[in-house]
Structures are given as structure tokens and as C-alpha cells.
Amino acid sequence: MTRRQQIIEILENQKATAQYLANIFETTLKEILEDFKHIEKSIKPKKLKIIPAYCKSCNFVFKERSRVSKPTKCPKCRSEWIETQRFYIG
Numbered sequence: 412m413t414r415r416q417q418i419i420e421i422l423e424n425q426k427a428t429a430q431y432l433a434n435i436f437e438t439t440l441k442e443i444l445e446d447f448k449h450i451e452k453s454i455k456p457k458k459l460k461i462i463p464a465y466c467k468s469c470n471f472v473f474k475e476r477s478r479v480s481k482p483t484k485c486p487k488c489r490s491e492w493i494e495t496q497r498f499y500i501g
């Protein structure tokens with residue numbers, strides 16, 4: 412099974428951050444995001460969905476920006492307790 416197939420299997424069963432996948436496959440975030448692009452094409456009609464990053468302190472939801480950038484501070488309450496955006500296939 413290729414890495415992309417394994418990623419598909421993981422994301423069909425759980426929600427995961429790109430960093431988590433990078434750790435599992437011992438690769439870089441960049442590689443994982445590259446995989447995502449291909450995965451999006453190969454899983455149709457299913458979709459790679461994103462749960463946006465949010466502030467665990469006040470529940471402020473960050474707009475989907477780049478897939479890599481992780482907000483460091485909440486603009487509303489200034490907390491740094493941020494949950495990174497997560498991905499899943501649905």
C-alpha cells in the first residue's frame with residue numbers, strides 16, 4: 412500500500428492534523444500537503460474536508476487559510492491555546 416492509500420485509510424477513520432500524518436510517515440508537512448492534492452483527486456466523489464483551527468479558550472474559529480499555517484494567537488482573547496486544523500475524508 413502506498414503512503415497516499417494509507418493516508419486515505421487513516422482519514423476515513425479519524426480526524427488528523429497534517430503534522431500528525433507527517434510524524435507517522437516520518438516525512439515533512441510539505442510532502443503530506445502534496446499528498447493531499449493527489450488524494451483529493453483520487454477519492455472523488457468523497458471529499459477531503461477540513462475542520463478549521465479554533466481557540467480552545469473562547470471557541471473563536473479561524474478562517475481556513477493556507478493548509479500549513481498554524482495560527483499562534485487568538486485575535487479575540489489572545490490565548491495561545493489553539494487547536495490546529497484537522498482533516499478527514501467524508
Ligand SMILES: [Zn+2]
Nearest residue numbers: 466469485488
Ligand atoms: Zn480565544
